[in-house]
Amino acid sequence: MINFNGTIQDSKSILSSNNRGFAYGDALFETIKTSYGKILFWEDHYFRLMASMRILRMEIPMHFNMEFLESEIKNTLAANGLTDASARVKLTVFRNEGGLYLPDTNDNSFIIDVKPLNSDFYLVSEDHYEVDLFKDYYISPSLLSTLKTNNKVLNVVGSIYAKENNLHNCLTLNTNKNVVEALNGNVFVVKGNVIKTAPLSDGCLKGIMRKQLIEIITEIPEYELIEESISAFELQKADEIFISNAIVGIQPVSKYRKKTFTSTVSKLLIQKLNVKIRLS
Incomplete structure (x- = not known):
């Protein structure tokens, strides 16, 4: 109903x-x-x-x-x-x-x-999760791209591409060839103590979970949150990559091309996210 x-x-x-x-x-x-x-x-x-x-x-x-x-x-x-x-x-x-x-x-x-839904709480999956770039079409770095509208053809075609290539997800690029987001959520890239996510001006979705994680990360003194354009080159050098959305919470990426990643930061953030929910 x-x-x-x-x-x-x-x-x-x-x-x-x-x-x-x-x-x-x-x-x-x-x-x-x-x-x-x-x-x-x-x-x-x-x-x-x-x-x-x-x-x-x-x-x-x-x-x-x-x-x-x-x-x-x-x-x-x-x-x-x-x-x-x-x-x-x-x-x-x-x-x-x-x-x-x-x-x-x-x-x-x-x-x-x-x-x-099967899960009552946000959990970090330990399952293999492989991504690659989707380069057939590009996102416009504009205000409309940040909205959650019914214009999601790029996400549909990208999801089919991912399935055809035995991928769990794809990362999308804008017309400036910067990494913007995943097909179903925002992207965070960890290198050392710096956690980077694309700025809204690059055309990424103004995600609700993105907002929660930015608030949580800025309160952790050991890490620095930066909203800055992400180049595809940075993905190969990252220690960790994770995807966020309101349903899953945080999805760690375990493999991008030949590079494998840890999920240390993802586990830390999911704990703090669940605490935030309980206190709200």
Whole structure:
């Protein structure tokens, strides 16, 4: 069951051929983890969504406040029997039907879809995880690239490429040939006591987990966090590479081409991340 504009209903009766998210990618989404009814980092997700709606010139209804959407997410979890479990929530907002490239309205609708997750806490996987660069297409270093919109064709094609080449993920490049992010999250590169991640100006997603990790790292005196462009050459020299997103938390990379990596920093950060969640 999904939540469509506050009504719990079957998912099969929603999509119209005139849906602007389907027809033009005129939609935004938030992927959120919940644990036993608690919405993790909800305030950050909400404010990112509101900022993104303003950038796309969507009308934000007066009732579209944090409390309203939180209530609708919890209603959807309850309708699917996921209040006492961990779940993946996808909150999609799309401009209402009408018009071609130029919409007839800036009003919008929302859909909330939920699915169960196996893990209640963030864990660091010890499994082999190999990545390489995806160089068929490039990300534009612009503000739109930092938004979580339905325009994810590069990520889809890159995911197919990864599967065809027996990779677990790929790292994407922008038009300046800098490493921007992974197909499903932000990238952090560790060398010595320096932890580097790409700046938003390079076109990386304004990730919620990226934000949490930056806050955690800046409070650890042994490490220095730098938001700076990452060259592909740096990957070969790194001690550790990890990927972050709101569902997995931290995914260590074990191999990039012929280079293998440790996961020491990943393990440290995942512990601090779980403590942050318990205290929030």
